[in-house]
Amino acid sequence: MKIERFHLERWMTTWELDVDYDIAESGIAPLSIAELLRIDADDDAYEALAVLATIPLGYSEARGTAALRQAVAQTYNNVEADDILITTGAIEANFLLFHALLDRGDHVVVVAPAYQQLLSVPRSIGCDVTPWRLLPERGLAFDLDELERLLRPNTRLIVINSPHNPTGSVLAEADLRRIANLAEDRGALVLSDEAYRGLEHGDGPPMPSSMRDLSANGIGVGTLSKAYGLPGLRIGWIAANPDIVQRCWGLRDYVSLSPGKLNDHLAHIAVARRAAIFARNRRIIAANLETARAWFAANADLCTWTEPRAGLLALMRYTLDLPSEVVADGLARDASVMLAPGAAFDNEGYLRIGIGQHPAIFREGLDRTATYLRALSARR
Ligand SMILES: Cc1ncc(COP(=O)(O)O)c(C=O)c1O
Structure with a gap:
């Protein structure tokens, strides 16, 4: 590659x-x-540390433990544990999705500027990548009419990221619904990199639904790296229909096999204490x-x-x-x-x-x- x-x-x-x-x-x-074990907890953080010390460091469940997948699924409105694949951060989630869903020559529209992976991996697969630009002269806002102009009848995938890296721009719920409709009309999928979900500002707009909850064609990518402040756990996930989850799992068998057992355990604690x-x-x-x-x-x-x-x-x-x-x-x-x-x-x-x-x-x-x-x- x-x-x-x-x-x-x-x-x-x-x-x-x-x-x-x-x-x-x-x-x-x-x-x-220690902060993670102490936050929102009744028991002593060091008792919880002692529990951690007893965890046998065998291989963990390949898709992520059922307990963690269940907890992550509950952060959506309409998602089951089988719709979740736990990955090594959002970066592995995106990588698996691009490789599972795309072939050389496929047309893909990707928000730009972007976390570089979102543009470079589809290009490396040989896709025809059209950037959907956030322009300074338009206040770095998402322009939905422009997205509609860029789509083609055979567009395979729309890649969005909101809250957006690097501009801090946001797609509102109505924008996400419009993107979902545009994709459904063309039989395209939407990969929604939601790495910064949960990070609304006090005086900013409320966080809209995940794309996974809005459309059968929607795929949500999440992570503990940003809103949870736990990038060192290297825990992310894909929320998608079970067919896409299975295909990504099939690829992951060749890459990282399963999440680290301790990381999965700590991730479960973090998701439960997310508020x-x-x-x-x-x-x-x-x-x-x-x-x-x-x-x-x-x-x-x-x-x-x-x-x-x-x-x-x-x-x-x-x-x-x-x-x-x-x-x-x-x-x-x-x-x-x-x-x-x-x-x-x-x-x-x-x-x-x-x-x-x-x-x-x-x-x-x-x-x-x-x-x-x-x-x-x-x-x-
Ligand atoms: C938009 C976006 N997606 C994915 C990632 C990768 O995050 P993770 O640490 O979960 O792999 C980042 C990291 O900065 C990011 O900004």
């Missing part, structure tokens, strides 16, 4: 061990095992949004942003006339701050910011960014 270099992942690995203020991250400040976890994470987002609003107001000569409507990510436009990778490398090297280069998303002139970091690190990261950009502007 020939595949494009994953630009953002490579850039992040260049700097992530060296910088002190990583405000590029697409995740939320992660929970420790408390989401509340903790929304508090972090609310604090960082307040900091960011004040910072952008004070530094409008350096940077502007389209505030995210939900999720953890947004694009910020800087006024300096320099390539985004030069600015991002300089920030990392000279100010110990990580903001991701827009070039990794084909959005030159922008940096991607994540609003999930610990509030103190987030604030200091932004302050250092202003100092660095101001000094750079003065030198030019």
Whole structure:
């Protein structure tokens, strides 16, 4: 298989061990095992740790334990445990789905910019990939009329992602229903990457239904990496009809076989306690949004942003006339701050910011960014 270099992942690995203020991250400040065991629990976290210590580390159930699949299914309105396949993060879920559903020459429409996997894997399969663009001149909003124009009678798959990485734009319930209808009319499927579901903002729109609950042709991809703050568990899932689940499972037999047993156990605890976890994470987002609003107001000569409507990510436009990778490398090297280069998303002139970091690190990261950009502007 020939595949494009994953630009953002490579850039992040260049700097992530060296910088002190990583405000590029697409995740939320992660929970420790002790925090997860303590949150919303009556018993002592260390008793729960003792239970963990007794789990035999054999192979786990290949699809994910029935208990975990049942718990995940209950986060939807209309989904059974057999409609769920537990995967190694959303990244494996997407990879399996593309390979199970697509053949060379198939027409696929994919939201763009996007988490690069969503564009690169269909291209690597030899699909005819049409990007559905969120344009700065349209406020980085989803344009449903444009999507309708891009679809063809033989379109096989529509790939969406909402809340969206990297813009923080959101598809409302009515938009999702329209996409479902457009797909059904053409016999197409919809892969809805819902990695950032559950991360609505206090004053933003309510989270709409999953695409899986809206259409027989809908496929939902979920993960514990974002809204749950548990990326290290590497637990994601596919919610789809049992035929698609079986086909993806058949492929997964050759890749990762089954989820790690401890991870499956901890994931079950996290899904059961999600209300408390989401509340903790929304508090972090609310604090960082307040900091960011004040910072952008004070530094409008350096940077502007389209505030995210939900999720953890947004694009910020800087006024300096320099390539985004030069600015991002300089920030990392000279100010110990990580903001991701827009070039990794084909959005030159922008940096991607994540609003999930610990509030103190987030604030200091932004302050250092202003100092660095101001000094750079003065030198030019
Ligand atoms: C839109 C999107 N999908 C999938 C992933 C992969 O997430 P996971 O950690 O669940 O594999 C990411 C990670 O940043 C993402 O932003």
